[in-house]
Amino acid sequence: MLLLFIYPFIYGLALSFTPPKGDWLANYRTFFTSDHLWPTIWTTLKLALPATIVNVGVALPIAYKMRIKSSYQRWITTILVVPITLGTVLIAEGMLTYFGPKGWLAQFLQYFHFYDGSIRLTHNYWGVLISLVISGFPFAFLLILSYITGIDPVLARAASTLGADPFAQFRHIYLPLLAPGLAMCFCLAFVQAFSVFPSAVLLGAPAGPTRVISIAAYEAAFEQYDYSLASAIAMIMGFVQLLIVAAVLGLRGFFYRGPVSGGKG
Amino acid sequence: MKHDFSELRLDRVTRRFAGAGGHAFAALSELTITIRRGEFVALLGPSGCGKSTALNCIAGLLPLSGGTIQLDELRIDTLPPEKRGFGMVFQNYALFPHMTVRRNIAFGLRMQGVPGSQIASRVKHALKLVQLTGQEHKLPGQLSGGQQQRVAIARAIVIEPPLVLMDEPLSNLDAKLRIETRAEIRRIHRELGRATIYVTHDQDEALSLADRIVVMKDGVVQQIATPHEVYAQPANLHVANFMGYRNVVELDIVREEGTRVELSGPDMRLVGTRKQMGPGTRAVVAMRPEEITLGEGPDGRNTIVARVDNVEYAGRDSLVDVITSSGTRLHVRATSSPALGDEVRVHVSPERVLVYPVA
Ligand SMILES: Nc1ncnc2c1ncn2[C@@H]1O[C@H](COP(=O)(O)OP(=O)(O)OP(=O)(O)O)[C@@H](O)[C@H]1O
Ligand SMILES: [Mg+2]
Numbered sequence: 001m002l003l004l005f006i007y008p009f010i011y012g013l014a015l016s017f018t019p020p021k022g023d024w025l026a027n028y029r030t031f032f033t034s035d036h037l038w039p040t041i042w043t044t045l046k047l048a049l050p051a052t053i054v055n056v057g058v059a060l061p062i063a064y065k066m067r068i069k070s071s072y073q074r075w076i077t078t079i080l081v082v083p084i085t086l087g088t089v090l091i092a093e094g095m096l097t098y099f100g101p102k103g104w105l106a107q108f109l110q111y112f113h114f115y116d117g118s119i120r121l122t123h124n125y126w127g128v129l130i131s132l133v134i135s136g137f138p139f140a141f142l143l144i145l146s147y148i149t150g151i152d153p154v155l156a157r158a159a160s161t162l163g164a165d166p167f168a169q170f171r172h173i174y175l176p177l178l179a180p181g182l183a184m185c186f187c188l189a190f191v192q193a194f195s196v197f198p199s200a201v202l203l204g205a206p207a208g209p210t211r212v213i214s215i216a217a218y219e220a221a222f223e224q225y226d227y228s229l230a231s232a233i234a235m236i237m238g239f240v241q242l243l244i245v246a247a248v249l250g251l252r253g254f255f256y257r258g259p260v261s262g263g264k265g
Numbered sequence: 266m267k268h269d270f271s272e273l274r275l276d277r278v279t280r281r282f283a284g285a286g287g288h289a290f291a292a293l294s295e296l297t298i299t300i301r302r303g304e305f306v307a308l309l310g311p312s313g314c315g316k317s318t319a320l321n322c323i324a325g326l327l328p329l330s331g332g333t334i335q336l337d338e339l340r341i342d343t344l345p346p347e348k349r350g351f352g353m354v355f356q357n358y359a360l361f362p363h364m365t366v367r368r369n370i371a372f373g374l375r376m377q378g379v380p381g382s383q384i385a386s387r388v389k390h391a392l393k394l395v396q397l398t399g400q401e402h403k404l405p406g407q408l409s410g411g412q413q414q415r416v417a418i419a420r421a422i423v424i425e426p427p428l429v430l431m432d433e434p435l436s437n438l439d440a441k442l443r444i445e446t447r448a449e450i451r452r453i454h455r456e457l458g459r460a461t462i463y464v465t466h467d468q469d470e471a472l473s474l475a476d477r478i479v480v481m482k483d484g485v486v487q488q489i490a491t492p493h494e495v496y497a498q499p500a501n502l503h504v505a506n507f508m509g510y511r512n513v514v515e516l517d518i519v520r521e522e523g524t525r526v527e528l529s530g531p532d533m534r535l536v537g538t539r540k541q542m543g544p545g546t547r548a549v550v551a552m553r554p555e556e557i558t559l560g561e562g563p564d565g566r567n568t569i570v571a572r573v574d575n576v577e578y579a580g581r582d583s584l585v586d587v588i589t590s591s592g593t594r595l596h597v598r599a600t601s602s603p604a605l606g607d608e609v610r611v612h613v614s615p616e617r618v619l620v621y622p623v624a
Contacts, residue, residue, distance in 0.1 A: 152359070154355060154357065154359045155359055155361060155362075157326050157346070157355075157359070158353065158355055158359035158360075158361075159361070159372070159376075160325075160326070160345070160346040160347050161324055161325075161326070161346050161347070161349075161351060161352065161353040161421075161430075162347075162352075162372050162373035162376055162420070162421075162424060163347045163350060163373055163376035163377050163424070164347055164372075164376050165345075165347050168376060172361075172372070173361060176363045177362070177363055255363075256362070256363030256404075258362055258363070258404070258406055
């Protein structure tokens, strides 16, 4: 088990420090001096962070509304699981026909003259962002829903008898109890979005605005056959993820973490 | 929210749920009672009889299916709980696990927008009232069950609600702590004088705490009376059963004169007192073990001959089971312990033989 995770990592790390030419830091120097490479970090962050924030931010209120068990809660969860099982490539295919310049959405809007300009929601930044939201949202939603249903509803009832209206119940009871779970959900959703690759290629503009870091790694490995540089890029990618995750989890330390029921201890 | 009132009137308050097979059943039907300011009312009944339903309806946590609730002139049954402002103590406390004791207690005041300086002094006062001074910085998870219970009480009363609602607040405590906290609740009620509705399935709790007891069964009120009346004069056989009238014997009616009834069975003749009218020539008598005495009655009346079948030592006295020749078993509390198999006489006064119609 340990070997399975540790070995590729150590191997990659070692590989990244042994470039074909130059000293042991040459790969990293190349990455951070090349105008072609280091901006991919920002490109990726500009996609992954908004997508994660949108996913978590939209999933939270919807999951809160649906916290009471009902038959339609079951329906919605089932429908939302579908994009997860479809996978990113299928979603990209679907989006190309729906959001593309000759897609249904564009035809619909133009037919009814809601918007007559040209609509480009594919092969650019927005295409990738939308696909990240579609593929990431169900995941965030289901995770948050499971956190919310774990909170004893009697706490909100107690708060209501003490004068808390529904918004105050959310703000003072649910939100603080959810905070650690939200941080965790944010991290998982972010890591998922950060390693975006298929949709960036299929729906984005891989040469320009959506040249994300995983594309850079792919090119290094499979177009220039420089596995050493590719490993270095992968390490940098991992490091950036780690940084964000550590920051978010560090924030989590400020919140209450413990049982989320109000019963006797 | 107003902090005092003179009457809380419940008029035919009803709550139905969808039961098995889609049939609606009434978990609470037509509860009608007027609660006066400062009064301590206990809702007493077996599990599932609709006590919590009644309390949740009053608190606003459950909408009514019928009836009205009025606080003096104000109709409140359409208001959400946060607008009613009744303090509620939940069965499992429902303390906010992420807030310290102090913040738990201050929560209601913060929601009301009370200024910070006032919050501090009122919380301090409430902490003193429930004797938790010094614990204010702990989280609920760090408190014992009894302490959590007291935080829950403090949190409910610090907002000075016109009405305090308590749903089996002692059911999670052990026997000793239960009796201590019971005294505590009584003391707090006396000090603050807030009207209180207290739900319990324990008749001792209801008897010792309440000014008035509402006995319920299957969502229907059986009797509303003072503890003494419920204890000594149960309105029907259900209440009698619930109040510890463990001896229930069906007999023939021989003669009936006002409330005085003469009854007879194969091996006993008893004179009893009518508590509930009913048709038929047979009736049920209910007697409390404590009120049956070993020995012959005056002039040999209301005396039953029986054989000792079991003796259970209970410290101050013994619980003696006797069986009559026709096989009727009676439970008797006796200060002396007769030997097993002995033939004994037991008697009971006519006022303490309560007569009810056959169920
Ligand atoms: N949400 C609900 N849906 C359907 N039936 C319910 C619901 N809540 C309560 N009931 C039913 O209503 C009846 C009364 O329930 P309630 O909780 O008021 O009983 P209780 O007297 O408080 O009992 P306990 O002493 O066990 O707490 C029960 O038969 C219960 O099954
Ligand atoms: Mg209950």
